[in-house]
Amino acid sequence: MSDAADVQRVLNGDVDAFSRLVDRYYERCARFAVRMLGNRDDAEDALQATFLRAYRSLGKYQERDKFSAWLYRILVNQCRSIAARRNQRDRVFVREEALLLNAPDRRPTWTGEDEELVQRVLAELDPLLREAFLLKYVEELSYEEMSTLTGVGVSALKMRVKRACDRLRTRWERIKDD
Amino acid sequence: MTEDDVKTLDPYVQWIVAEARRPVAVDDAARRRLLEALRAEPQPTRRRFDWLLEPRRFALPPLATAALAAGLMGIGVIGGLVINRDGPKAGRPRAEVAETPRLPGSIVPRAVKFVLIAPQAARVAVVGDFNGWDVSANPMTTQGKDGTWTIFVPLHPGLHTYSFVVDGTHFMPDPAAPLAPDDGYGHQSSVVLVGGSSL
Amino acid sequence: MSMTRRMMAVLVLSAGAATAAWAQDVSPAARELDPLGRLSEGSRYQIELILDSARVAGLPTAPLESKALEGISKRVDGRRIVSAVRMVFRSLRDARSVLGAPATPDELNAAASALRVGVTRAELAHLTQIRRDRSVTMPLVVLSDLITRGVPRDTASQTILQLWQRGAADDDFSGLWRGVERDIVSGTDPGVALLNRAREVPPRGPSSQPEGSRPEGSTENRNS
Numbered sequence: 001m002s003d004a005a006d007v008q009r010v011l012n013g014d015v016d017a018f019s020r021l022v023d024r025y026y027e028r029c030a031r032f033a034v035r036m037l038g039n040r041d042d043a044e045d046a047l048q049a050t051f052l053r054a055y056r057s058l059g060k061y062q063e064r065d066k067f068s069a070w071l072y073r074i075l076v077n078q079c080r081s082i083a084a085r086r087n088q089r090d091r092v093f094v095r096e097e098a099l100l101l102n103a104p105d106r107r108p109t110w111t112g113e114d115e116e117l118v119q120r121v122l123a124e125l126d127p128l129l130r131e132a133f134l135l136k137y138v139e140e141l142s143y144e145e146m147s148t149l150t151g152v153g154v155s156a157l158k159m160r161v162k163r164a165c166d167r168l169r170t171r172w173e174r175i176k177d178d
Numbered sequence: 179m180t181e182d183d184v185k186t187l188d189p190y191v192q193w194i195v196a197e198a199r200r201p202v203a204v205d206d207a208a209r210r211r212l213l214e215a216l217r218a219e220p221q222p223t224r225r226r227f228d229w230l231l232e233p234r235r236f237a238l239p240p241l242a243t244a245a246l247a248a249g250l251m252g253i254g255v256i257g258g259l260v261i262n263r264d265g266p267k268a269g270r271p272r273a274e275v276a277e278t279p280r281l282p283g284s285i286v287p288r289a290v291k292f293v294l295i296a297p298q299a300a301r302v303a304v305v306g307d308f309n310g311w312d313v314s315a316n317p318m319t320t321q322g323k324d325g326t327w328t329i330f331v332p333l334h335p336g337l338h339t340y341s342f343v344v345d346g347t348h349f350m351p352d353p354a355a356p357l358a359p360d361d362g363y364g365h366q367s368s369v370v371l372v373g374g375s376s377l
Numbered sequence: 378m379s380m381t382r383r384m385m386a387v388l389v390l391s392a393g394a395a396t397a398a399w400a401q402d403v404s405p406a407a408r409e410l411d412p413l414g415r416l417s418e419g420s421r422y423q424i425e426l427i428l429d430s431a432r433v434a435g436l437p438t439a440p441l442e443s444k445a446l447e448g449i450s451k452r453v454d455g456r457r458i459v460s461a462v463r464m465v466f467r468s469l470r471d472a473r474s475v476l477g478a479p480a481t482p483d484e485l486n487a488a489a490s491a492l493r494v495g496v497t498r499a500e501l502a503h504l505t506q507i508r509r510d511r512s513v514t515m516p517l518v519v520l521s522d523l524i525t526r527g528v529p530r531d532t533a534s535q536t537i538l539q540l541w542q543r544g545a546a547d548d549d550f551s552g553l554w555r556g557v558e559r560d561i562v563s564g565t566d567p568g569v570a571l572l573n574r575a576r577e578v579p580p581r582g583p584s585s586q587p588e589g590s591r592p593e594g595s596t597e598n599r600n601s
Contacts, residue, residue: 022212
């Protein structure tokens with residue numbers, strides 16, 4: 001059952017078809033929202049707003065667009081709105097000791113604390129760098145897809161991704177030398 | 179393809195990527211709330227008047243332009259400096275969950291009339307921060323032979339910097355408006371403050 | 378004009394506002410697909426750095442993007458665009474440090490312009506510390522204009538400050554500006570024109586005064 005077919009069903013009156021779309025995309029969208037916004041409450045707000053808006057604007061979805069790209073465009077904009085609404089000036093304080101304890105020795109193992117660490121490190125990035133980094137490496141979009149989604153040019157996006165990686169690496173270099 | 183990209187990254191950054199790719203715990207209650215909210219929504223349909231809701235730059239459809247010219251001329255003041263203490267009492271945009279965080283009254287654009295008397299000009303346009311300084315975005319029109327060029331542009335309340343462009347290349351400030359400081363490019367621009375609800 | 382046509386015009390405006398507001402979620406430059414792409418790679422990179430710095434500092438990026446687009450439209454060399462954008466960034470940052478967090482983007486812009494024409498930080502601080510309940514955008518716009526037209530900086534600053542202190546409203550400033558501009562065009566010395574016209578501005582009580590109280594001004598010391 002393709003996304004476009006489900007969209008058509010909803011528009012024809014089968015509104016339960018939308019819950020299939022939600023099922024298909026909720027977790028992936030949740031991951032982006034949490035990584036982008038850094039906390040679950042804001043992420044849930046973003047998800048709610050995204051799917052509601054998608055539902056309301058379903059009449060505008062064009063079949064030639066990929067549904068996931070269309071949905072992600074809404075999601076990215078909702079995350080931006082919510083981030084703008086809350087005070088972003090509070091810099092997240094990263095406990096240096098936590099970084100050292102969780103230093104990757106090329107065989108990273110999963111612990112619950114790692115997620116918090118990753119969130120904190122991501123939160124240190126400027127939001128637009130973080131967004132580009134997540135879309136590229138976590139959502140695994142191509143630069144062309146990212147460009148269509150964000151409306152920003154490919155070269156600008158490449159620059160943002162590069163800067164994000166540089167910042168992350170620099171952060172690590174400074175920590176591990178202490 | 180992407181895996182190769184990731185492998186070229188610094189090991190620490192690769193680790194961040196790997197961790198960030200892990201799924202996040204999803205709150206079922208939140209998801210149920212979403213589904214309930216969806217059930218309460220009216221059924222979506224294909225809209226007929228999509229042009230009304232498409233995000234667009236300030237280009238009004240022809241009928242609306244005529245309506246503006248006919249009915250809202252009293253709002254803009256001729257020349258650059260515009261103060262509107264009591265703008266049109268426009269209806270609020272329909273409230274949606276996902277609206278940007280602004281006071282509704284302060285985002286309703288006002289029609290501002292720009293006027294330049296340039297009898298020798300072949301064409302005149304207005305450019306500014308509201309149209310990305312795009313010379314082709316807001317061409318002005320002249321009615322008679324007296325060389326008066328005019329245009330109505332909807333501007334959001336607040337401060338705007340702008341300039342006239344004569345014959346495509348000659349940038350000049352509005353003689354009837356306050357000057358902006360030197361633009362850094364050897365020209366002078368103008369400023370207009372469009373009234374709105376108190377900031 | 379008929380009621381329906383008026384309402385339709387208003388509806389179009391508010392729909393335009395709704396979508397324009399939504400479109401503001403995406404940066405102004407992104408409404409068109411990447412107009413900054415007309416810059417060279419190097420200039421573009423420098424400008425993106427400045428934009429990122431502005432975001433991190435909590436400064437509005439719209440004036441910076443606008444300055445870049447202005448330069449592109451005016452076919453200015455990339456390096457000059459970068460310095461112009463950098464100049465705007467610095468003045469916004471300085472304006473923020475004087476005005477503080479509550480300043481609106483318009484006030485920041487107007488303050489940044491004032492700093493760029495030579496208004497001192499002290500003069501700016503003085504202006505913004507009085508009557509914090511009113512937007513200081515209009516007096517700053519007029520102040521910048523007057524200095525640009527040749528009124529000596531300290532004369533302009535002092536006069537605007539005095540009027541502001543006396544409770545002058547936006548209409549007073551715009552009326553003042555029109556009069557001074559007319560006089561300068563007719564050949565009057567800019568400084569003299571300002572002082573003359575400033576005397577015509579009626580003093581009003583400060584907005585925080587209770588109703589019925591006598592406005593200040595009768596014993597005003599008119600020092601030129």
